[in-house]
Amino acid sequence: MARTTPSRPADxxxxxxxxxxxxxxxxRLHPRSGMPTAYDSSVGGPLLWPADEPWPVCTEEHCSWVLPTSLGGVRRSRQLRAVAGRRPQQPGAGTLTPEERELLAAIEQTHEWTDEPNALLPVAxxxxxDVPGLRGPEGTDVLQVLWCPLxxxxxxMPKARLVWRSSQAVEVLLASPPEPVHVDHMGNYVPEPCALHPEVVTEYPAPYELDDELRERIWDWGSRVKAVAEPDHPYPDEHEAYYQYELSVAPGxxxxxxxxxxxxxxxRIPCRTCKVPMVPLLTIASGEWDAGNHSWIPVEDQVSLAEPHGKRPSNDPRVRIPRENMQIYICPVSFDHPHAENMQ
Known part of the structure; x- marks a missing residue:
């Protein structure tokens, strides 16, 4: 199903x-739970990876003060919680039984650090x-993003790897890609397989990208508009954020x-090779909407949200970035120059 962003609440x-x-x-990629194949655009799905090409690994230093867990442990934990969440709940009772809580604790405590290289995990x-405007090196038609999930x-934050390739050059697929030995303790960097529903939208700079005078005028205007529209809002100081959350940068x-x-x-993030300012390539988000930006919820999802037990797919990939978003930047001069990462 396509996803359609509603018209902005103001021009x-x-x-x-x-x-x-x-x-x-x-x-906007609109990732939603699915069963993508290596021949599809996806988040967290299988990659079109040649059988004769080595799978990338990470040998860099990781933050070691938090114990990792295993990929299998994250998957078992998610399955267990999903089963528990589908059961009828008694008022005041938790979703997990004592036995399930004990099993989760055991899963979290049975993994320790090792020194072996960590296989990267497919991200996108x-x-x-499928993605209007996406361009890569000459002769390529697919971008693959992997990261070390620690x-x-x-x-x-995770360390990403970009691979540009020609799908026509891949003759035999790698049947069983290596999996990371370690992932972050909460499984925040383990994306669930999602199909994509790309949609082109127009956006404008975040407030602090603007000059001071224009930003102040936009804030004042937003405060006046929202004060009229929501006179009983419990936090009127939030009105000036109207432009930021509803009219500027698309979430997700x-x-x-x-x-x-x-x-x-x-x-500005300069290229480490040529010092030219880099440009955003991909935003990896902790969710597609929250309490402050409901006007960005696609029309098709608003229908589901209105149902008593409707699906609420604001974060089907299950990825959570500490500061909400991780952005990958590339150099506009050369695809051979190393990319950069920033967390927002």
């Missing part, structure tokens, strides 16, 4: 024409035919577009 360019030149197209596979000491997994600056001030 921000009509109010502030100076934003028009700053518009960017982004592709994007066929250019926090790394440099940036306290996406390709291209603007950066979702929030926890730190905007900054």
């Amino acid at each position: 921000i360019v009509a109010v502030f024409p100076e934003l028009a030149p700053l518009a960017r197209q982004t592709v 596979q994007l066929y250019m035919r 926090d790394h000491t440099e940036h306290f 997994w996406k390709v291209g577009g603007w950066e979702p600056w929030s926890f730190s001030d905007p900054r």
